[in-house]
Amino acid sequence: MATVTGNTGGLKPKQLKDLERLAQKKGTPDEILGRETARSLASISTALNRRIGLLIHRSGQIESVIIGDYDRIVIPALSTIRTSGGRLRGLRCVHTVLGPSTPINEEDIMDLACLRLDLMSSLTLRDGLPDLLHTVHLIPKQIDGKDWASLAPVHPAHQQLSCLELIEALEEEFVRERPTRQVDMGKDRAILISVTTGNRSQAEDSMDELVELARSAGVEVLGQVIQRRKSIHPRFILGRGKLVEIVLMSLRLGANLLLFDQELSPSQIRSVTNHTDLRVIDRTQLILDIFAHRARSREGKLQIEMAQLKYMLPKLTTRDDALSRLTGGIGARGPGETRLEIDKRRINDRIARLGKELKSVGAQRYHRRNRRRKRDVPVISLVGYTNAGKSTLLNTLTKSDIQAEDLLFATLDPTSRRLRFPEDMEVIITDTVGFIRNLPSELLKAFESTLEELFEADLLLHVVDVSNPLWPQQVDVVEKLLAELELDTIPCLKVFNKIDQLPADEVQKFSHLQDGVGISAIDASTLDILLLRVEQELRLIVGKELQTSWETKHEEERKEE
Structure with missing residues (x-):
């Protein structure tokens, strides 16, 4: 059923009745605007001294009557009108123009394009009667720098061109320009x-x-x-x-x-x-x-759901009349809660429940880390930009089969594996989620329990994809995020990955760096020097810890004396 929308303030009951009767009129599919409808539209618009717009279906049925001001109308949200793929909407807009205004202006063109209307027409008036119908429509290819074309102005009583045939021909042209219907x-x-x-x-x-x-x-x-x-x-x-x-x-x-x-x-x-x-x-x-598609563990799914809800909460809105539906009743008279308020409350309740579940999962992870600390097993954590090759490196080092793809964020859930060095040193090596520039703050907060794994690390291996021309900027992003997470105090060794994809002269540059090691994560023969450097770093770290422990103990004994 057609609706009357827009600026209805100040209208008398009779005027509203006239608008409702206008909404019941129906034209033929071949006419942009029927002559009887045009005469009624012109009469009402002149009497109200306001622009009146009609949204007309291809069948000729009026979908909506829009009441505007003297110089403009505002087309309401059209979410209830179905569209399909890249086709036109199936609606045309016809509105009156009062005074010496331009029949088709920039705002009309924007509405035509943005709402994918079949046609946009304006009806000029003379002495309260219809004068000329000015029409524009979209075209598949630009002509003279324009994506739309104009039809010759015509009086509503003298329309020769079939409106329906014109629209169907335009759609066929759009389909030819875009043959697939994916x-x-x-x-x-x-x-x-x-x-x-x-x-x-x-x-x-x-x-x-x-x-x-x-x-x-x-x-x-x-x-x-x-x-x-x-x-x-x-x-x-x-x-x-x-x-x-x-x-x-x-x-x-x-x-x-x-x-x-x-x-x-x-x-x-x-x-x-x-x-x-x-x-x-x-x-x-x-x-x-x-992240929602890649999370596999229970903890990962909880973290992602929390991040999504926190992101969604301030954007929660509605485009229909849900805000007018109230939930008052016996014992709750008055306005009650709107639908939007109920949704927000439910989301907040769900976030609170997720927070409790994550604390429980985090406690379990904390106990596992405690067991590792009691065994005095050093922990190495792989960090780096997403898709730098961290999972591939972990697979090659530990002969594992962790998912590793040439995709951003292919791995989300933290994975730990044991690694034994040639000189009988055993370590635990952990792969964590990759970083990216402008990483959403909601994700950093949601992944706090996962990132706690990094705080337990004795050594960080910063994996860098040197085949990417932007690798220096990626290194800066990772280092800034590590500093933001207060992880920059943990010893860090840079691992320059994918040197096999570089020219020979570039490979030599990375093989002699003092603050890093050049490797190819898919080639185990290039990892010997990495293992040697890691072992040296760990022995140095262990030595410093023993020295610090000895100094602390010696200081306590001196104070007791």
């Missing part, structure tokens, strides 16, 4: 977006990493957009013109997802979603999704 098969097809106020090269490096994150999440990347701005748009994060350009790109390519490299505020997500009708996620949400 969007409708549950496949995420994304356009990646980065908005920066800084250096473009840094934005490009971050975008390359976002592409790898998308690949790890099974998302097909259709396009990339980087925009440099003097300041971030508080509502859309990027410019309105660029947003229209991206929506038209998504229409041509069949994208169903916009993936932002920057973290979005709840209001920005709502604004972009409402104006584009595409799913919108940011880098943080993508990383959380990857």
Whole structure:
């Protein structure tokens, strides 16, 4: 049933009745706007001195009547109207224009593009009667730098062109430009977006990493957009013109997802979603999704669920009338709680329960670490940027079969294995989650119990992927995160991995470094020098601990004397 929405303030009952009767009118599929509907629309708009808009289905049925102001209308959220893949929405918008205003303005074009409307039409008025119908529509390929085309103005009584045939022909052209229909098969097809106020090269490096994150999440990347701005748009994060350009790109390519490299505020997500009708996620949400798919242990699943709930809580909102549904009753008269408040309370309760379960799991991990300490077995922890080769190195050193893939965050759950050195020294070597730039704070907090493994380490092996041109920046990211976690006081040995992928002259550079060792984690023959360095470092650490223990004991005896 058609609805009457918009600026209804100050309307008389009779005027509302007229609008409701207008909503019941139905035209033919071949006409943009029926002549009788046009006459009623012009009459009501003139009497109210406001713009009136109609959202009309392809069948000719009016879906919604929108009441605006003198110079604009605001199309409401269209979440209840179904769309499919990259096709047009199946609705056209027709609105009146009062006075000498431009029939089709920039805001009309933005609504046409962002909401994927079939057509956008404006009806000019003369002496309270319909004058000319001005219409624009989207096109699959740009013409003269424009992604839309205009039809010749026509009086509603003299329409010759079949509206339905025009729309169907446009959709066929869009399908020819995008022959596959993977969007409708549950496949995420994304356009990646980065908005920066800084250096473009840094934005490009971050975008390359976002592409790898998308690949790890099974998302097909259709396009990339980087925009440099003097300041971030508080509502859309990027410019309105660029947003229209991206929506038209998504229409041509069949994208169903916009993936932002920057973290979005709840209001920005709502604004972009409402104006584009595409799913919108940011880098943080993508990383959380990857973690949710990769977590295998009970502890890992608890940590990820907590991180996701904490991320979701401030973004919790609703786009329907749920806020008006109250839960008052006998013993609880009054406004009661809104649906949104109930959801928030339930999430907070769930977070509290997860916190208790994680404390219990953390206590078990603490007892296991205590048993290791009693046996005086040194602990080595592998740290480094994600996909640097930590799991592969652990597999090669300990002849294990831990999951190791060429994907970001392939390993999440901490894994410990025993390793025996040639000179009868036994150690425990632990693999932990990899780091990444702009690692979500929710994840760092959620993974506190896992990262506690690092605090028990006697030695950190910082694994570096030297085949990546950005490895110096990745080293800086890891070192900053270690300092942030107060782990920079633990002795650390750099392990420069993947030297087999470097030219011979570059390999020599890493083989003579004093603060690190060059290896190939897949080649066991290159690990002998690493084992030797690790053994030397551990003996040096043990010697310092014995010296410190002896000095402490000697000082206590001196005080007793």
